[in-house]
Amino acid sequence: MIKLPSIHIGKLSMLLAILVWLSLLFVDLVRLFGILNELESGIAQEFTWILEILFFLTVYFFYNYSINKNSQTDFLNLIWRAASTGIVAVIVSIMVNLFYSLLGDSNLINEPFLRNFFYHVNFALISIFLISSALLWKHLILYQKSKRVVKQWQAYEFAMLAAMLFIFFNNNSLDYSFLFGLVILVSLGIILSANLKWIPYLTFREKWKSLLFLFIIIICCGYLFYQVLLFSDRSKFIVNLTDNLFLVSLFSFIFIYALFCFLVTLFNLPTSSVFEQKLTEAINFQRLSQSIQPEESEEQVLDILVDSCMSASYADAAWLELGDQESTKGILQERFLGKELKEELSDLIQNQKAAQDWAVDNRPENLEPLALRLNHNRFESILLVPLVINKSAIGRMVLCKEVRDGFNKEMINIISTFVRQACIAVENHRLLNQAIQNERYQEELKIAQRVQKSLLPTKLDHNDSFDICAYSNAADEVGGDYYDTYKLDEDRYVLIIGDVSGKGTSAAFNMSQMKGIFQSLIQLNLSPAQFMIKANAALSRCLERNHFITASIFLINTTQKTVCHARAGHVPTLMHQVLKKKSDYLGIDGLGLGILRNKQYENHVEEKTFSYTSGDVLVLFTDGIVEAKNEKSQQFGFERIRTLLEVYHELSPKEIQTKIIDSLHAYVGGDGLIDDDYSIMVIRFS
């Protein structure tokens, strides 16, 4: 495979242009020789024309490529490129003229071949200047292009192509068809020259520079055109290249567009500061609306706000205060004034009746900026601007100017817009932070939920004498229900179920205390009643005054087949007795833990021992089940649970538990939420 080297269009077209120019020079010299010596050189003038057109095209391709490559360059650079090319062309032309004037009466002055050589050099430079300038103008004209302008430009390019070929038609003579073509091309050029949208985007300095460059281009254009007119002298320049419709109409186009630009830029100069101002305002506006990222602080937003407002109103000084006007805690932004001057002005403002009325306006969302005159030796007018977030004023900004009545309606309007935007940014910033904070709390709650779940036993202690299962559900992320088991020895097991008053996080904390107390006290081998007494004493020191815990504790002895039981204010436990063939609540008195925080509690706790037989079922639960309400606000109640157990007592504990929970959910209703924690533990003796 032959590997083709990658073609560099820029270099290739430049090389081609040089080659074409050299061959053009050669062909013309040969032709000249033929004409002078009245010999038939065998080269028709069409050959010159074809080479000329080829030269134009190669130069066009070279510049088209090189300008597109650097299309990022700014306007000033583009104009400078055109101007510099013009300067080079003019300097070379002047040097050639100088050379001839220095020759004096030398024979060389009439040497046609040398003259022809210089003529070709001039021709090449003029062509390069015109074609490159036209392509640069194209960039300017097509700035912020519309479809219509693009079409106009394409039409112009086609017309120019036609103008190149026109030479075959009129044989390089000035006739009416030449004039006709010129008029059409000049008109097209004028139409295109109306596209000057790039000029307003220049800054004041850039405008001055571009005026200078445009002036250079106009001068170059004029001088080179004058030269071309001189070349028309047939006696000196026998082979003529420059009396070409293409070149002449390009001259007119470059000149007209440069002139238009020059004049428009000149007349734009006085208003350019306004345009720049509007542009800065737009940029400031964008900065304000973009500054709502959480990592940006409020202070930065206010900083941008003060700067934007000052530049919008040409204020000489300003400050911004947040919070109560009296307090100095708020974030302060100060510009071009000190603390003392600020206080001096604050006092002056405070003394104005209008400002007082303004400050006490009880509907801050309707508050408008207030312009005031001031009796101050430096600042004669000020503008008070309220900062309103969420219908409440969070502070104010004060702009000061050294001229009287310095704030006009337009300024106040734009400042109001800035302030509104900044306030939205600040508000969004606050909301965003709040949302992030909330999310963090949610995360924390999830952790709490996980931790609390781990406080409930996953494995319930038991032996072959009884089967057990349990379930707990919290209304919120965390809850206050508690159940646990403890194995005293091979035959003795302790079960406990508890309910902390209240719900949510506070209940969850107390529930974890209850777990600690149970796990420590139960190891002391206490009887149920003694356990309650000790637990009450311990909890009295742990719980807040208005919190309490209810609990039921069961000590199961599987060899004696007895259950010893104490209740501390907890909902009664349901028991199904096979012998009696019925389910009933265990009747036993007992005061909740943490209610009586002294020795008297001992008088309020009972302990009962009963024996069980195989098939008996115990159902421990919390009040969340009993108090769950249906749509009619009726509670699930004790009786429903009792009936359920009477029906299903032969099932396994797990099945009994499922029956009760399912029927609870059915009672509450499909979407009805049980708004309290509820737990259940089922034991079946075998």
Add this chain to the structure above:
Amino acid sequence: MLTIETLKEENYDLLIIKGEIDASNSVLLDEKMQEMKNTGSKLILVDGNGLEYISSAGLGVFMSYLEDFQEEEIALKIFALSPRVFEVFKILGLDQLINIYETKEAALEA
């Protein structure tokens, strides 16, 4: 909804509770009880006729004043509780600590 009305009678203060007391509004009950305590009342009667439901948080409020009332010799009497609400007091054992009566007259006579 919970409304608590207070009436100052000649030798006792009357607290008329209507609605449901739960964790969200138990603060209201606490405020009223504190107010009673601060005005130097010696006998507080609570009319529980309109009390439809009381959660553990509500019971916690009554409970938290027991000791203070005992110290300052303030008598707290509740009357006319619905059977269901009375059951809640009873299960917790508060009926042993707070005097609960069927009627206002019974409460006043005792």
